[in-house]
Amino acid sequence: MRLLRLISARLFGMIVTLLVISLITYAVFVLLPSDPAQLSCGRPCTPERLADARAFMGYDQPWAQQYLAFLGGIVAGRTFGSGAAAVHCAAPCFGYSFRLNDSVTHLILERIPVTFSIAIGAALLWLLIGVAAGVVSAVRRGTAIDRAAMTFSTIGVSAPSYLVGLLGILLFGFTLNMVPVNGYVPLTEDPVGWLWHLVLPWCVLALISAAVYARLTRGQMLEVLGEDYIRTARAKGLRERRVVGRHALRNVLIPVVTVFGLDLGSLLGGAVITERVFSMPGLGALLLDAVGNIDLPLIIGITLFSAFLIILANFLVDLVYGVLDPRVAR
Amino acid sequence: MSTDTHLAPPAPTRPGGQTRRRGARHLWHQLAADRWAAAGAGGVALFLIVAAAAPALCALAGQDPYTYDLDALSDSGAPKGFGGGISGEHWFGVEPMTGRDLFAIVVHGARTSILVGAGATAASLLLGVAVGLTAGFYGGWYDRVVTRIIDVLLGFPYLIFVIALGAIAPTSLPKPLLLVGVLAIFGWPSIARVVRSQTLALKQRTFVVASVALGAGGWNLLVRQLLPNLTATIIVYATITIPSMIGAEAALSFLGVGVPPPTPAWGRSIGDAIGWVQTDPMFLVFPGGALFFATLAFNLLGDGLRDAFDPKTRGVRR
Numbered sequence: 001m002r003l004l005r006l007i008s009a010r011l012f013g014m015i016v017t018l019l020v021i022s023l024i025t026y027a028v029f030v031l032l033p034s035d036p037a038q039l040s041c042g043r044p045c046t047p048e049r050l051a052d053a054r055a056f057m058g059y060d061q062p063w064a065q066q067y068l069a070f071l072g073g074i075v076a077g078r079t080f081g082s083g084a085a086a087v088h089c090a091a092p093c094f095g096y097s098f099r100l101n102d103s104v105t106h107l108i109l110e111r112i113p114v115t116f117s118i119a120i121g122a123a124l125l126w127l128l129i130g131v132a133a134g135v136v137s138a139v140r141r142g143t144a145i146d147r148a149a150m151t152f153s154t155i156g157v158s159a160p161s162y163l164v165g166l167l168g169i170l171l172f173g174f175t176l177n178m179v180p181v182n183g184y185v186p187l188t189e190d191p192v193g194w195l196w197h198l199v200l201p202w203c204v205l206a207l208i209s210a211a212v213y214a215r216l217t218r219g220q221m222l223e224v225l226g227e228d229y230i231r232t233a234r235a236k237g238l239r240e241r242r243v244v245g246r247h248a249l250r251n252v253l254i255p256v257v258t259v260f261g262l263d264l265g266s267l268l269g270g271a272v273i274t275e276r277v278f279s280m281p282g283l284g285a286l287l288l289d290a291v292g293n294i295d296l297p298l299i300i301g302i303t304l305f306s307a308f309l310i311i312l313a314n315f316l317v318d319l320v321y322g323v324l325d326p327r328v329a330r
Numbered sequence: 331m332s333t334d335t336h337l338a339p340p341a342p343t344r345p346g347g348q349t350r351r352r353g354a355r356h357l358w359h360q361l362a363a364d365r366w367a368a369a370g371a372g373g374v375a376l377f378l379i380v381a382a383a384a385p386a387l388c389a390l391a392g393q394d395p396y397t398y399d400l401d402a403l404s405d406s407g408a409p410k411g412f413g414g415g416i417s418g419e420h421w422f423g424v425e426p427m428t429g430r431d432l433f434a435i436v437v438h439g440a441r442t443s444i445l446v447g448a449g450a451t452a453a454s455l456l457l458g459v460a461v462g463l464t465a466g467f468y469g470g471w472y473d474r475v476v477t478r479i480i481d482v483l484l485g486f487p488y489l490i491f492v493i494a495l496g497a498i499a500p501t502s503l504p505k506p507l508l509l510v511g512v513l514a515i516f517g518w519p520s521i522a523r524v525v526r527s528q529t530l531a532l533k534q535r536t537f538v539v540a541s542v543a544l545g546a547g548g549w550n551l552l553v554r555q556l557l558p559n560l561t562a563t564i565i566v567y568a569t570i571t572i573p574s575m576i577g578a579e580a581a582l583s584f585l586g587v588g589v590p591p592p593t594p595a596w597g598r599s600i601g602d603a604i605g606w607v608q609t610d611p612m613f614l615v616f617p618g619g620a621l622f623f624a625t626l627a628f629n630l631l632g633d634g635l636r637d638a639f640d641p642k643t644r645g646v647r648r
Binding site: 017021166167174269284292299311 | 366478482484485486487488489490491493494495496497498573577580581584585586587600601603604607608611614618621622625626629630633
């Protein structure tokens with residue numbers, strides 16, 4: 001029951017946040033002086049054609065109305081124009097790219113597997129490596145392992161992922177010829193090729209964030225290991241493995257999960273950079289193309305979609321948090 | 331920006347700057363004794379000197395970052411000669427396709443980095459401290475709204491938003507200024523959060539309670555009582571925010587939505603190097619190395635400062 005109340009409270013908060021973010025984003029982008037109708041109007045662009053294009057795309061309306069139409073599109077889909085030329089955009093419609101003649105939702109869904117493959121794999125890898133390295137460093141405090149892990153972590157924090165990625169391509173791709181240097185193969189087509197293309201991006205993206213998590217975990221672990229209940233656990237004769245792995249780790253993971261929730265946004269950003277380094281056709285590549293073409297509906301759609309995604313993921317992290325720390329659900 | 335370290339509130343300073351001055355000297359000794367922090371400080375100093383003296387250094391090399399030198403290139407556009415065209419004339423070699431001097435580009439790139447990095451940091455600090463301090467001090471609905479905004483902004487996929495915004499911002503707005511503004515908008519929340527939580531702790535302290543009892547006004551309390559006690563936190567955060575801002579600018583330039591050409595920027599050079607990794611790796615190594623070492627220097631200095639201010643975290647690196 002408590003958990004249910006927690007979930008409904010968080011759900012409500014999430015919806016409010018989504019509305020506020022979409023409103024701000026939409027306002028910022030629409031109020032800026034750029035005119036998608038002008039761009040798609042072609043040459044020569046007569047005033048009548050321009051007005052037609054505006055009306056067709058819905059840009060002749062006041063922006064508040066445009067925003068409502070946009071929200072309506074997400075819920076129920078929307079139709080641009082009328083008659084034979086009308087274009088229907090099915091729900092959930094995040095807008096329609098008149099440049100690519102496709103719904104933004106469809107364009108995003110096409111690219112999502114690439115970005116998700118990068119992001120999820122990297123996140124799993126970095127949590128695993130980071131927490132493990134942090135725990136080992138804390139338990140073996142002051143030893144060579146600890147020093148090595150922390151030196152590596154300082155270097156990792158300072159190295160931009162794209163730099164490490166390019167050096168990785170140079171070393172493992174071109175020089176050692178171990179992995180492909182770029183591109184993406186869908187999981188459904190060729191699982192082995194998929195894995196092979198993703199190994200280097202995962203490692204690059206994960207190692208750098210793992211450095212941050214190793215430090216965080218180490219610091220928390222050192223703090224927790226000094227607590228009374230750990231002394232009690234040891235005093236009652238539990239094995240060190242169990243003391244660290246069960247009693248301490250659970251409390252260490254709470255701040256780690258918090259930071260992870262905050263990092264989801266940068267994970268998506270990291271995936272965008274990784275896509276560029278490894279020439280992978282993901283969401284980031286789509287966004288950069290949209291930016292290059294000044295495809296406003298697509299730009300807005302991707303931005304809002306990413307914001308929605310992050311907020312949804314944060315909601316899930318909050319729930320995990322509730323499971324890890326029973327005090328939260330109270 | 332995710333390295334949330336919990337800084338203990340600094341020791342209360344007694345009125346009259348004496349304690350603080352001694353504190354500063356003590357701090358200096360601690361920094362000098364920490365060899366990594368000292369190395370970081372040296373690196374930061376070198377970086378600042380290079381950025382400031384960029385035109386002089388280029389004059390010394392007899393180069394500038396804008397002049398094309400097609401003679402230094404082979405027919406394919408790749409630099410002629412060893413290591414991307416390293417020679418007495420071109421110390422770091424030349425840029426592929428254009429033959430511009432890479433030394434001049436890297437040295438001038440330091441200027442771009444520090445201008446955007448320091449500008450965005452200053453703006454973030456100003457905003458973060460002002461909001462965090464007032465939210466922590468006044469509390470109430472204002473605090474709740476601020477906390478909510480911070481939570482949302484911290485989780486926001488800011489890189490995507492910045493990419494999108496950079497594309498459609500009016501061209502009349504200078505790009506570096508836009509970058510500083512946008513980076514500051516997404517940079518202040520993490521600072522505000524720390525300042526807020528420290529303010530909450532400080533508010534309970536006797537010297538603040540006593541000031542309130544003596545009838546001190548809000549402004550006096552904020553600026554004269556609370557702010558001096560937040561100095562340590564602010565200095566540490568400034569030092570670790572600068573490299574993350576430099577990194578953010580470089581990432582945007584890398585993606586082609588940061589500082590526009592022909593202004594030299596490390597990130598853009600690294601982005602240009604993607605297609606040349608195999609044929610001309612030195613084109614990646616020089617700007618990449620500069621970015622890495624500048625970031626590392628700031629991070630080492632920041633870690634050292636944090637250790638010096640907060641003995642609890644000491645021993646993390648040595």
